[in-house]
Amino acid sequence: MDYGNNTGSGYMNASFDGSNKTSSTATTRKPMGEQTLRPVTVKQIKTCAIPQDQTFRIDGADVTQTTFIGVIRGIQEMQTNYVYTIEDGTGAIEVRKWVETSETPEEAEARRALM
Structure with missing residues (x-):
């Protein structure tokens, strides 16, 4: 087996992101x-x-x-989004979820069951 030229040896000359860039001018991660x-x-x-x-x-x-991770303390239903008030013991924060235009009745019921 010839390990020097990467032919059939099982070693690949590819970078972590799969782009096969080996120069120092590659995008830094x-x-x-x-x-x-x-x-x-x-x-x-x-x-x-x-x-x-x-x-x-x-x-x-x-x-x-x-x-x-927190507990939902309140839900405000608006026309374009829902605002959840979530508390975790260190404080409360409002989280916004934008409304899907094609919400099924099952999805609406699951959302209402959160409270």
Whole structure:
């Protein structure tokens, strides 16, 4: 087997994103820590910093995707969206879900069962 030229050896000369770019001019990716789904509290969301580059920062780290768990305390049904008030023990926050124009009766009932 010839491992030097990657022919039939099982090794691929491809980058992590599958683009096969090997030069240093390839698009730089953010570190994995900045791309992961980060669990946060409502208090952390409300007190996060938003620098001028519009990237949210929580506890000194850039955050792009978050998740939190809470209890629905109220629902406001509007014509174009629903506003859920969610509490997690550290605070309450309003979350907006835009209305689907083709909501089925089953989906409407499931939404109403949340409260």
